[in-house]
Amino acid sequence: MITKLKRKSTFICILSILTPFIVYGLFQFLKKDYNFWYPAILSILMGLFCTYKLKIVEKTFTNILDINREIEKYNEVKDVMLQISNSIVHINNMDELLQLFVDCAVQIIDKADRASILIKNDAGLFEYKAVHGFDINKLSKLKLSLAETYLNGKDYHKSVIIHNPGLFDSQNMNKNHYESLKNAEALNIKSTICTPIIINDILYGLINVDNIAHKQIFLKEDLVIMEYLAGQLAVAIRNLVLFEKTLFLSRYDGLTQLYHRHYFDELYHNIYERAKRYKEDFAFCIMDLNDLKQINDLYGHIAGDMAIQYFSQILRNNVRSSDILGRFGGDEFVLILLNGDAIQAEQKMESVSNFVKESPFIYDGHDLYVNFSYGIASYPEDATTKKELLKLADKRMYIHKENSKTM
Secondary structure, eight states: OHHHHHHHHHHHHHHHHHHHHHHHHHHHHTTOOOOSHHHHHHHHHHHHHHHHHHHHHHHHHHHHHHHHHHHHHHHHHHHHHHHHHHHHTTOOSHHHHHHHHHHHHHHHSTTOOEEEEEEEOTTSOEEEEEEESSOHHHHTTOEEOGGGSTTTTSOTTSOEEESOHHHHHHHHSOHHHHHHHHHTTOSOOSEEEEEEEEETTEEEEEEEEEESSOSSOOOHHHHHHHHHHHHHHHHHHHHHHHHHHHHHHHHBOTTTOSBOHHHHHHHHHHHHHHHHHHTOOEEEEEEEESSHHHHHHHHOHHHHHHHHHHHHHHHHHTSOTTSEEEEEETTEEEEEEETOOHHHHHHHHHHHHHHHHHOOEEETTEEEOOOEEEEEEEETTTOSSHHHHHHHHHHHHHHHHHHHHHO
């Protein structure tokens, strides 16, 4: 568009310059006396004026094109962020979220070829969690210190452009880590933007966006986009963590990390309906700690909580991944053995009982033993309804408890 305008304006300038001479030639042809300097000076002035106007028009159109490019980039960023917002609704885990953002970073930044997201672990080291253009299997085991990242020695609240990442890595990275990155073909980059992920004013991780062909390719405008993207990622991570915490609390008991009563009842209902429909068997077991009150009275409720946690861990270590284990409340626990019967449940309970009799937990220098009673009922052998099954297992548990007292 500007080239076409230039050609047209140049033609007008030339025509403007030649016009006085054409007029002068016409007067000469008509044998009219006309001073030569007048049209010459007029032509020069008109040429300068036209050239000036051409520069103004060219600059105006250049500014318009720059603005249009900025608008297009803004719209692209807006569309990608809308895509991210819509996708987040369907994302249920952190890995999917990070992969979505790392892919979008490459899409948004024009000169980006590759990208990676590193998240800080509990030890303060940064681990690769999502990549674009790299092999995550070769990078996932790496754990980098802050000094080995591109935020080394800088204000970690701000993005930075690294124009020579290879030199930086060779000077600041652990030798083994450097070789690992080299083997993963993660060092053949020419320019990098490193953007921190800040959550509640704490460095949570970082995003690297790389170009593998050109040095000094990224601009300040790219920094602005990356910081905006990192800000949106921080919000998404915070919301996902909150969602996962809420989901966890809605299903699990905080003390034991086992299913709590409400969610266990939901699972129990689904298992019962499935067993009834497909003619499957399962065993239902209720357990109750015998001496928890005595532990609370003698050593305090902290010791009592430790006894509950200790017993729940023993149960967790002795059940299959397919079994359903929960805390009914207080010192009561429940277990469903899928496709199991009363004999299998009895064997498992005896195994756990023998273990706890010989394996105390230590509190304040004291060896404390956890004893328990249990009752078992199997479907459909002992009962054919949920309520009857639970009631029978509970009754048998109390019989077992009474028998334990008389022994």
